[in-house]
Each structure stands twice: as C-alpha cells, then as structure tokens.
Amino acid sequence: MKCVLILGASSDIAKAAARQYARKGATIFLAGRNEEALTGFSKDLSIRHNVIAKFVRFDADDVKSHASFYKGISPVPDVVICAFGYLGDQAVAQNNWDECNRIIQANYTGAVSILNLVANDMETRKSGVIIGVSSVAGDRGRQSNYIYGSAKAGFTSYLSGLRNRLFKSGVHVVTVKPGFVDTKMTNGLKLPAPLTAQPDQVASKMINAADKKKNEIYVLWMWRWVMLIIKSVPEGVFKKLKL
Amino acid sequence: MRSKKDITNWGKYPVAEANEFVFDSETNLKKIIESSPSSPFIARGAGRCYGDASLGENIVSTLHYTNILEFDPVRGEIFCEAGVTLEELIEVILPKGYFLPVTPGTKFITVGGAVASDIHGKNHHKEGSFSAHIIYMEIYAADGKIYRASRTENVDLFEATCGGMGLTGIILRVKFGLKKVESAYIKQITARARNLDEIFDLFEEHRSCTYSMSWIDCFQKGSKLGRSIMYAGEHATLEDLDTKKKKNPLYVPAKRKLTVPFNLPSITLNPLSIRAFNFLYYNKSPKNRHVGLVDYDTFFYPLDAILHWNRMYGKSGFVQYQFVLPLDVSKKGLTEILTRINKRNMGSFLAVLKLFGKQDDLISFPMEGYTLALDFAVRKGLFEFLDELDKVVMDLGGRIYLSKDARMKSDFFWKSYPKINQFAETIRKYNPSSTFASEQSARLQLTNHYHKK
Numbered sequence: 137m138k139c140v141l142i143l144g145a146s147s148d149i150a151k152a153a154a155r156q157y158a159r160k161g162a163t164i165f166l167a168g169r170n171e172e173a174l175t176g177f178s179k180d181l182s183i184r185h186n187v188i189a190k191f192v193r194f195d196a197d198d199v200k201s202h203a204s205f206y207k208g209i210s211p212v213p214d215v216v217i218c219a220f221g222y223l224g225d226q227a228v229a230q231n232n233w234d235e236c237n238r239i240i241q242a243n244y245t246g247a248v249s250i251l252n253l254v255a256n257d258m259e260t261r262k263s264g265v266i267i268g269v270s271s272v273a274g275d276r277g278r279q280s281n282y283i284y285g286s287a288k289a290g291f292t293s294y295l296s297g298l299r300n301r302l303f304k305s306g307v308h309v310v311t312v313k314p315g316f317v318d319t320k321m322t323n324g325l326k327l328p329a330p331l332t333a334q335p336d337q338v339a340s341k342m343i344n345a346a347d348k349k350k351n352e353i354y355v356l357w358m359w360r361w362v363m364l365i366i367k368s369v370p371e372g373v374f375k376k377l378k379l
Numbered sequence: 380m381r382s383k384k385d386i387t388n389w390g391k392y393p394v395a396e397a398n399e400f401v402f403d404s405e406t407n408l409k410k411i412i413e414s415s416p417s418s419p420f421i422a423r424g425a426g427r428c429y430g431d432a433s434l435g436e437n438i439v440s441t442l443h444y445t446n447i448l449e450f451d452p453v454r455g456e457i458f459c460e461a462g463v464t465l466e467e468l469i470e471v472i473l474p475k476g477y478f479l480p481v482t483p484g485t486k487f488i489t490v491g492g493a494v495a496s497d498i499h500g501k502n503h504h505k506e507g508s509f510s511a512h513i514i515y516m517e518i519y520a521a522d523g524k525i526y527r528a529s530r531t532e533n534v535d536l537f538e539a540t541c542g543g544m545g546l547t548g549i550i551l552r553v554k555f556g557l558k559k560v561e562s563a564y565i566k567q568i569t570a571r572a573r574n575l576d577e578i579f580d581l582f583e584e585h586r587s588c589t590y591s592m593s594w595i596d597c598f599q600k601g602s603k604l605g606r607s608i609m610y611a612g613e614h615a616t617l618e619d620l621d622t623k624k625k626k627n628p629l630y631v632p633a634k635r636k637l638t639v640p641f642n643l644p645s646i647t648l649n650p651l652s653i654r655a656f657n658f659l660y661y662n663k664s665p666k667n668r669h670v671g672l673v674d675y676d677t678f679f680y681p682l683d684a685i686l687h688w689n690r691m692y693g694k695s696g697f698v699q700y701q702f703v704l705p706l707d708v709s710k711k712g713l714t715e716i717l718t719r720i721n722k723r724n725m726g727s728f729l730a731v732l733k734l735f736g737k738q739d740d741l742i743s744f745p746m747e748g749y750t751l752a753l754d755f756a757v758r759k760g761l762f763e764f765l766d767e768l769d770k771v772v773m774d775l776g777g778r779i780y781l782s783k784d785a786r787m788k789s790d791f792f793w794k795s796y797p798k799i800n801q802f803a804e805t806i807r808k809y810n811p812s813s814t815f816a817s818e819q820s821a822r823l824q825l826t827n828h829y830h831k832k
Contacts, residue, residue, distance in 0.1 A: 146403065148443075172404040176460065180446035184471055320401050320443055326382055 138162040141213035143194060143250060144220025146170040148319035149269060151177065152339035153217055158185035165209055167194035168220070196220045196246030197238075206253045215346060216254045217267045218247050221288075223321060229283045236283055243287035248294055255298055258307040265346045266302075267310045268295040272354070275313070275363045278379040299351060310345045311352040314338045315359040331358055388426045388433060389689050391696030392757045392785055395434035395818060399423075401443040408549060409523055411439060412814065419816035419826065422545045424489030425464060428496060429699045430785025431818035432544045439549060441491050447471060448552065456514060458554040461491030469675075474629050477557040478614065478675070480512035484731075486680050491550040496782040497542030497743040501590035501612070501679070504736035508745055510541035512555045520548040521814035539805035542743035544781050546820055547809045562628040564615040565590070565678040570668045571661070575605025575717075579710060582734040582749075585611040590678070592733045596657040597717060597726040597753065598650070604717055607732060608664045612678055619672065631674040638686040645693030645756055653728050682729075691728075692756045698785050700727075700765055701744075701752035703735060704777040709749035712775045716751070716768055723764055727753035742802045744780040752783065762786055781819065789824040 140157045142150050145166035154164050158181045166174045166181075166189065174191040181189035194205050222242035229236040251266060258264030273281055274288030292311055299309035316322065316332040333355045345353045354360045369377070383396045400420075402408040412420060415437060423433035424441050441462035449458035452475045457468065465479060466486040472478065483498045492498075494516060499508045506512075515529035518540055526548075528537035540547045568588070572578035578593055585591045588611040595607040620628055682688055689697070704712040713732075720726060731752045738745040755761055769791050772779065778795035779787050793799050803825060810816075816826035 170404060170406075172406060176404075176446035176448060179448050183447045183450045184467075320403065323399060323401050 138214045139165070139211050140215045140217065141165040141167060141209055141254075142217045142219060143167045144196065144218070145177070146173050147219050147221075147321070148335040149314065149317060149338045150217065150219035152335040153219070153342065154181060154189070155185075156336075156339050156343055157215070158187045158189065161185070161187055162215075163187060163211070164189040165192050165213065166190065167192045167205070169193070169195055194250075196250065197241050199246060199249040202250045202253055206250065206257070212257065212261065213254075214263070215265045215267065216251075216258075217269070217342075218251060219269045220246070221269065221271070222284075223281075224284055226281045226283055239283050240287045243284060244290045244294075247291055251294070251298065255302060255307070259302055259305045262305050263307065265308045265310065266295075266298065267312060267342055267346055268292075269312050269314065269342075270295065272313045272315050272359055272363055276366050276374075280379060296352075308346070308349050310342060310350060312338065312342045312345070312355070313353070313359065313363075314355045317355075331356060331362070386423075386426070386434060386438060387696065388428050388430060390429035390698055390783075390785060391689055391692070391694070392698060393431055393434065393818070395431070395436075395438075397434065397436055397438045399438045399440055401440050403443045405519065405525065405551065408439070408444075408519060408551075412519075412549075413523065419813050420549075421815060421817040421820075422461070422491060422495070422549045424462060424492035425487055427485060427488045427492060428782040430783060431822070432496075432781055432784070433492075433817060434819070435817045441489060441549075444551070449554070450475075452477070455557040455559055456554060457557060458552060459490055460552055461489060461494075461550045463490050464488065465490070465493070472557055473560075473563055473675075476559060476561065476629060478560045480556055480558050481506060481509045482679055484680065485683050487683060490553050494541060494550050494553055495543060495545045496780075497740070497745075498782075499735065499745050501592045501610075501733065503738075503745055504586060504591070504734055505589050507736065507738060508542075508740075508743055509555075510740060510743065513537075513541070514554040514556060516540065516553040517551045518548045518809075519551055521810045521812065525551065526809075535805045536809055538741040539802055539809070541740060542781070543741075543802070543806070544819065545817065546806050546815055546825060548815055558614075560614045560629075561617045562615045562620055562624070563631045563675050564620060564624065564628070564672050565612040565675060566615045566619050566670065567673050567678055568609075568611040568668065568670050569665055570609045570611075571664060571666065572605070572607045572609060574599075574603055575710060575713060578605055578607045578609060578732065579749075581609045585609070586734075589613050592731055594660070595730045595732045595751070596661055597720050597730050598654050598657055600718070600721050604714065604721075606661065608661060610678070612673075615672055624672075631676060634676065634684065636684055636686055639688055639690040642690045642694045643692075645695060645758070647691055647693065648728050648756060650724050650726055653726050656728065657726075692754070695757045697754050697756045698761065698765070699752055699754050699783040700768065701750060701780040701783045702768070702772045702777050703744065703746055703750040703780075704748045704772065704775050705746065706748040708775045708777075712771060712777065713749060713751060715771055719764075719768065719771070720753070725755060725761075725764060727755055729754045741798050741805075742781075742796060744778065744782075746778075748777070750780075752780075784819065787823070789822060792823045 178189040224239040270292045271288040273285040274292045295311045316327045400411045420437045421435040444460045445462040447459040591611040593607045593609040599606040735745040737747045813826040820826040
C-alpha cells in the first residue's frame, strides 16, 4: 500500500489529509515538532483506520537536519505533503528581522531544503507525488501580508519549476492554494463564509488532484476568480488600494 | 486580531459573547490558561448541554483534542482525549463487537461532556451513569498540574469531576469500560400506557430489562393524564437476527439525515401543533404490546436523524426542564406537575419519562425515582412558571439536571443537592481562585465570577 509522508503534520489541513489517506489504508509518517500532539494522533490513526502511523521529529527551520531526517523514512514515501507554514504577523515582521526571517524560513527556505531531497530521491525512483500547500497570498503582494505572501510566491514558483523538471521522470507535483480555511490558526478571526473552506475539503481536493495529476488547484472555485481579478488590476491602480 | 463570537449551547438560550480557544496538546492548553490569569475559563465540547453550563467569557473548546489513544478489544476498554464524540467511538468499537456502556439520547456529545455531566441513559436503572464505567481520567487543574483521578486515586477530585460541570479543571483524557455486544441491533418492546398508573406499572414490569424509557403526552388530563408509550430493549443476540442481518451483524447501513436548515418561526410549535403531533404519534404506535428489531441508531438516537432540530423552537431558543423525584413521591409529583402544565397550556413537544435506579454520588443528577424531561420554548412567563415547578420539585425532595439548566435559582440548587457543601469544598481545593467558572457556576454561586448584570 501507499506510504505518505506529511511534513508539518499538526496543521488541520495536514491532519485531515492524514485521515483521508489512512482511510484508504496508507502508511502514514507524521512529521513535525509537536511531539505530544502528533504521537497521540499517530495512535488515533492506527486505532481508527487499522494502519501503520508513526511520528517522526522534523523541524523545517533546521535545514541541516533534513538529510538525515529524510534518510530515516522507511519505507520510502510515495506521496509527500509539504503542509508546514507560518502566517506570522506582518506588522511585527516589518520591523523585526527575527519574525520576518521566521516567516521566510518556514514558508520558503525550509520547504525548498526538504523538497530538494525528496525531489532528487523521487527522480531516481522515477515515481512519486509531491503536494505543496502554498497560498493565494502568493498570487500578488498586498500591504497587509506581503512578507508571508512573497515567501509563498517563492514557494509557488519553486513548485512549478519542480513540476517542470520532474515531469519527464514521471514524478508529479501539485500546488494547492487553499484560500481561507477554518482551522486552529484562523480560530477567532472573522472569515467570509463563502470563501472559507473546511480542512476536510482542502484535503479531499488535494488528494483528488494528486490522483488525477492536476497541477495547480484552488480549493473553492470562487478563489480562482477572486485571484484572477486581483491579479489583473493594473499596478498603477493596485498600489493605491487598501488590501 | 482575536474577536469574540456569540456562542450558545443546544437550547440556544442564553447567548454568550466569548473568546474561544482551542488546543491539541497539554502544552498548548497550559499556554492558553496561563495567558489570562485573571479571567476564568470553562471547557466546552460539542455544545450539547442545553443551557449555560459551558458558557463563559473564555471558552476552551476540546474539539481539536480528539485522539483515541488506546483500544483494547480483549478487555473492552478505551482511552481517549476529551473531545472525541460518542459517534466517533461507536464507529471504532461497534465493528469490534462493543457498544458504549452508557449513552444519552444523542451521540453527538464528547467524552469530556459525558463525564462533566455524568450522563445517564435508558439503562440507568441497571447499569448506572457514565461515571460507573470510568476506570480513570486525567484532569488539568488550576495549579497547572495534571491529576490522575479514579475511585482509588485522588478520589475527591474524581467524585467532584463526575457531574461537576467542568468546575474542577479541564478533563483531558478518560479511560472507560465498554459493553460487549453481538449485534448492532436492539430487540425493542413497544407498549402503550393509557395513564400514569399504567406507565408506572410498565416501568416496574420492565425493571429487569436493560433499557427502558417512555414518551409522554403532556396534554392529556383526568383519567388520561400521563398517557404514554414505553420503549424497552435489549441488545439483540445473533439468534435474534434474520439470515440477512446475521451476515453482517455489527453493521447498520447509513441512513439519510434530515435537517432543519434555519430557525423556524417560534409559532411553529404551538399547543395545537403539539397536540396534533402527540395524537398522531400515540395513535401510530402499535395498540398491543409489540416486539421488534431496530438498529441502535433508531433505538438510542431517533432525534439525531434530524440535524439542528433545536431550530424548531425559533430564534429565542428553548429550555429543557429535567427533574427527578424520589421514588415514593414520584407519582404524586408527576401528577401535580403535569396538571400544572395542562392548566397553563404549557405542553412540551418532547417529554421523556424514565425510571432511575439507585445512585449516591457527589454531584451526579440521578437518584432512585422518576425523571421527566420537558422542552419549553423561551417566552414571556416561562421562567416564572418554571420557578413554580421548582418549588414543587424542591418540596418533594427532587432536583434539576445541571446539563439542561439555564435558569435555576441558586438557593434551590443548594437546597436540592444534598452533598453540595462537600462538592463546593473540592472545587475550592482544586480551583481555588475560580480559574474555571461558567455562567452557570456563577449563577449558582459555586464560583465568584460573572455577576449577572
């Protein structure tokens, strides 16, 4: 059966994806820093779905550890989901390099570091799927969250380049742009209901995209149009907007 | 950044403007509680208590704390985090030949809620309430420590947590025993009772039956007062099943669920429509005693088939009034209360009568005697009427179920729960500065926050 490695497994989207893959009988590696929550979750997956599920310590920021981390994953994964990220605080990040750097590391540098290793491995094996959870925020920089947005923009570009490179090896790369999602991270924020997806919706869309070899997906169809409009506003006008 | 939201429980009354926090580990929970040393928190699961027991300014939701940590199919024991729902547990345990030891009339509640309310089911007279099946639990107390509590370890904490409405701390994990079953079906006996005498006789007659409860028509008077239908049941064994069901005895095909999509106008449930419903319901039931096979969902959770049924009561919500009376005065009290309901034309759409067995725990609701649960839409005059009923209940030595309560006065509460002083003392020990408090606990003067404006 399939083996799925989830990087940043304690996010709600990652957990929903883990459950859905476990329901199909996949072996699940839950990688992340939150050992307490993920150990519990691995037990839960094994009990509910009768599958093998394991916690593996993984720190996206600690790029030096990535090679040995990936070597430790056995059996080798058929699917790798890169779900970690850090929204951060734009206002703080503008004035504080640590916060700014943390956003860049968590959303871009860390992802590139681990996915380079995954990509090289899958390329040699000539099989595999990489799913990257990027963001609609990467489609255009806006004053309210352009540091996060630019890191995600970088990640989106990285994924499209990777897709291009790995196509000939039969390795598929999916880019997911979830939009607003009702999660622990957004709990307490007022989100517009029609534009807000449930983690389960995001997970089933991305698993479907992986199965059907779709390249780039928005979870709710409205987002494709919303972002199309946002992207087509001329820069001269865009810079005057409060977004 | 963080904004408050309006939160209500199942009765949609009252509404609390609250900060809602979620956690997925002890570490996160500790951060949340320590972030706000002055304002109290209250745990909340699926929000299926009816009133204000899990409402407050700062709500700690357990809905992201939902791992099943151990399931021992040999011993029939399960260990899970507080946010796991009974529905999820059934999905895991039933295919392995187990069922919940105790279940209320909905499976959409969490394990934490089951403990905090010390829920009871149709089998209370035989198998007690939920707490009778707990092996141990772990509780996050106000001092930031996690305590393991059972009937032999930290006994005071255990006793005050079962039915303690979350006032001892946050229930983190619970280990409890399950019930072995051969099938997902129940052998159900249906019997009509023309009045209160007959239904009391039916309950006595079915005392040895594992499950029993009855639906009662509150609009009947005189010789028909207490007209009702009794449902009793046993888990069906393999022999009880036909060949088709025998092939897959632990599996029930999924059914379509109905939903009430929005709040109906409050006029929907009026004396006339309720009378009509009761008439049809009674008359469609088999005239003579009937034994049949039903799946567990139909037997235990008939209302779960209609999602959001609470919206039938309209925007202003409803109160469920559930009381219990000591056995020897049950008939007298029920006659009096049903008569009063009739006089005021206050008839309840759903009225459920049940005979409890003996229970003598610290703050748990059940005691030996009859319990009646009534739903009333919130409207002018209701609370005064319920105060009158409280008086009848109090004079007869009965009490009200805290999980359903949204309006009881504190002096009635303090008089009606006999071990209340000991309970309050344990709360003071584990929760000395009201780190955990709800609107209910403040109203009942168990904690000293939220003085109602």
